[in-house]
Amino acid sequence: MISIITPVYNGERFIREAVSSVEAQTCENWEWIIVNDGSTDGTAEILECLDDPRIQVVHQQNLGVSAARNVGLDLAKGKYITFLDADDLLPANALSARADFLDAFPDVDIVNAGVHVTSDGKLLRRYKPDLKKGPLLERLARLEPGVFFGVLYMIRREKLGDHRFSRDLSHSEDLVFFLTLAHDAGLNYGAIRDTVYEYRLQENSAMSDVDGLESGYLGLIRLSVNMPRISDSCLTTQRQRVQRILFRSWLRIFRPDRALLALYKIRRACVNQG
Template sequence: MISIITPFFQSEKYIEASINSVLKQSFDDWELLLINDGSYDQTKDIALSFKDPRIRYFEQNNKGVSTARNLGLSKMKGQFFCFLDSDDMLTPNSLKSRLDIFNNNPNIHFVDGKVIKMNESLNTINQEWSPNFNGNPISDLVSLSGNSFLGLTWMVKRITGKNYQFETQLTHSEDLYFYLQLAREGGEYSYTEDSVLYYRDTPNSAMSKLKGLENGYRFIEKKIKNWDEIDNELINTYQYRYKRAMFLAYLRDLQPINAIKSIF
C-alpha cells in the first residue's frame, strides 16, 4: 500500500532507529526502500541486518540525495509514497493517520501532519510544526507561508504511469521544487492533526549550508517565473520572503557580505 523511501549516506549513528520506527508502525502494509548513496561506514551492514521481507535494499555510487531518492521512486510499488530521512523517525501512527485522510476523501492527493523537531539525542523538543492549509497548495508553497511545507513530510497518492523525479542539480530546496511540480499538476492537500515525524536537528543538517540554500531558492525563482499558474504578485512575495530569510540567515552566521548580496 505505502512505499517509504529512505536514502542514506554515512548514517551509521541513526539508521537503526529510523528503520525501527518503520517496523513499529501501527499500519503494516508498507515497503521500505533503503537507498545506499555510496556509504563507506557501517550503515550498509546495519541496513542489511534487518531481515523483514518488506525492506528492500539498493545502492549506488555517491551521487547525492536527489539521485538516491529518484532510484527509490523508480523502484517503488506502493499506491502511496512518502520519504523518511535516515536520521529522522516516524511516529507510531504516522502511516495510518495520513492514510486515513486519503480514505475519507478521494479528492486528496497529498497528506501532511505535525512534525516534532528535536535535538540530536531525541530527548528534548525544540519546536513543533503543524500544517494549516487545505486545497491545491501551489500558491501556498510559492508564498513560503510555512502552512503546507516544512520538508519532505507529505504522503503522496501515486498516479499510475507518472514518472516522479527530483531535480538532481539542486543540493537544497529540491524538496520544495519537487512538491511545486506535483502541485502544479493538480491535486488537493490536507493534513492529519496527529504527529507524523520526529525530526532530528543534527549539526550537519542540510539547512545549515546557506549558499546551497540560496542557490536553490534562485533556481526555483527562475523556473516559476515561466509558469502560467503563478502571477507576478505571488512571484514578488516569493522573492521578498526568500531574500529576507537568506539575509537574516547569513547575518546569524556572521556573513554580512553574503547577507547584502542575497537581497539583490
C-alpha cells in the same frame, strides 16, 4: 498500500533507530525502499542484516540525496508514497493516520501533518500544519510555512507520473520537486493534526548550509517565474520571503556582504527569467 523511500549516506549512527520506528508502525501494509548512497561507514553492513521482507535495500555509488530518492520512486509500487530521512523517526501512527485521511478524502492528493523538531532527544518545537484543504500550488509558491515541512508529505503515487527530484540542487530540492508536481499535476492539499514525523537536528557547517540554502532558493525563483499558473502577486510574495530568509541567514553568521549579494542575485534571477 504505502511505499516509504529513504536515502542514506554514512548513517550507521541513526539507521537502526529509523528501522525500529518503521517496524513499529500500527499500519503493517508497507514497503520500504532504502537506498544506500555510497556509504563508507558501516551502513551497508547494517542494512544487509535486515530480514524484514517488506524492506528492499539498494546500493549505489554516491550520487546524492536526489538521485537516491529517484531510485526509490522508480521502484515504488504503493498506492501512497512518503519519505523518511535516515536520521529521522516515524511515530507509531505516522503511516496509518495519513493513509486513513487519503482514503477518507479522495479529492485530496497530498497530505501534510505535524512534526516534532528535536535535538539529542529534547523537543525544540512543534510544527503545526495548515489544515485548510485546497489547491497547493500558490500556497507552496508563497512559502506559506503551514503547508510545507520538508519531505514528510504523503502523496498518491498516481499523481507522480515521471516527476523526479533535481540532481542539480543540494538544498530545497524537496520544495522544488513538490512545487513542480503541484503545478503540473494540479495537486489538492490536505492536512491532519497528528504528529507523524520526528525531525532530528544535526550539526552542519553554517557557511556551507547557507550557501546551499541560497542556491536552492535561487533555483526555486528561476523555476517559479516560468510557471504560467503562478500569479505575479504570488511571485512577488515569494521573492520578498526569500529575500528575508537569505538576508537574515547571512547576517546570523556575520556575513553582511553575502546578505547584500544575495539580494542582488535574487533581483538578477527575477529579471533574467521573468
